[in-house]
Amino acid sequence: xxxxxxxxxxxxxxxxxxxxxxxxxxxxxxxxxxxxxxxxxxxxxxxxxxxxxxxxxxxxxxxxxxxxxxxxxxxxxxxxxxxxxxxxxxxxxxxxxxxxxxxxxxxxxxxxxxxxxxxxxxxxxxxxxxxxxxxxxxxxxxxxxxxxxxxxxxxxxxxxxxxxxxxxxxxxxxxxxxxxxxxxxxxxxxxxxxxxxxxxxxxxxxxxxxxxxxxxxxxxxxxxxxxxxxxxxxxxxxxxxxxxxxxxxxxxxxxxxxxxxxxxx
Numbered sequence: 001x002x003x004x005x006x007x008x009x010x011x012x013x014x015x016x017x018x019x020x021x022x023x024x025x026x027x028x029x030x031x032x033x034x035x036x037x038x039x040x041x042x043x044x045x046x047x048x049x050x051x052x053x054x055x056x057x058x059x060x061x062x063x064x065x066x067x068x069x070x071x072x073x074x075x076x077x078x079x080x081x082x083x084x085x086x087x088x089x090x091x092x093x094x095x096x097x098x099x100x101x102x103x104x105x106x107x108x109x110x111x112x113x114x115x116x117x118x119x120x121x122x123x124x125x126x127x128x129x130x131x132x133x134x135x136x137x138x139x140x141x142x143x144x145x146x147x148x149x150x151x152x153x154x155x156x157x158x159x160x161x162x163x164x165x166x167x168x169x170x171x172x173x174x175x176x177x178x179x180x181x182x183x184x185x186x187x188x189x190x191x192x193x194x195x196x197x198x199x200x201x202x203x204x205x206x207x208x209x210x211x212x213x214x215x216x217x218x219x220x221x222x223x224x225x226x227x228x229x230x231x232x233x234x235x236x237x238x239x240x241x242x243x244x245x246x247x248x249x250x251x252x253x254x255x256x257x258x259x260x261x262x263x264x265x
Contacts, residue, residue, distance in 0.1 A: 003018070004016065005019060006052040006054050007026070013052075017044075017049075018037060019046065024047070027039050052168075053092045053093060053167045054168055055092070055167055055221055057092070058219065059086055059087075059089065060165055061087075061221070061222045063083065063223065064079075065079050066201055067225055068200060069194065073229075078200065079200065085156070091160055091164045091165035092167055095166070095251070096250065099239065099252070099254070101255050102145075102161055102256050103255070103256070104148075107145070107146045108233050109143070109232055110186065110239045111230050112141060112184035112226055113139075113142050113226050114140070114223075114224045117137065117138060117221055118135060119133060121218065122215065123215050128204070130211070133207065136173035136175070137172050137175045138170065138249075139168060139241045140165065140221065141241050143164040143165065143166070145159075145164075166251045169247055170247065175246060177196055178203075180244040181193065182196065185239070185240040185242070193227060194226075199224065206224060207222070235255040237252070
């Protein structure tokens, strides 16, 4: 398997790298890996790196109500077409970074998901060839302020807060995504478990549908939906998303005080 990371090393970075097969070393890359893997310098130790989110997307496209059991627990009807929404790039954080709960919400939920990373520009791509445009796969936690989602009736505020889209720990480029297990733990309690074979709309359908609506660019992420078992997070907990064949994405949870940032510029 080939794993692509973004990292900081000895205060230098961020940089792209390719994890070597034995897992102990990372080969630095000269640029983003979507067009070609171009090595740049000698390998460095993996355990000396600070991992960042392995993507710099122009957008993150979420898919709502895409597991039957999750649709049932939310009291909704099965969708006839994919229910898509956008999340801002500013919501993205990497492994180990803190999910910050803003004081204006009373309930923030975890949502473990398989993330699809686009590798080539996609515009109205047919379903039959859509998977050829995928660069790889990663773990996503589609964090949601559930009370704001219900009161607003739309998703932007509920899913758009800074830190509400953890992604990582890397991009796995050789995963077979059709039947992988997706799980979520909060501390040591298993909260969610499902398989991508239970998706209402599979990946080729999602890619074709979304690219018929908007142009997808290299590095964009599609978060494919969450299994049943979503539940609340609170300060001091640690949430862990585990996607079979990729690895584990973990993030601590903290309360955030509202603050106003200003600039003299």
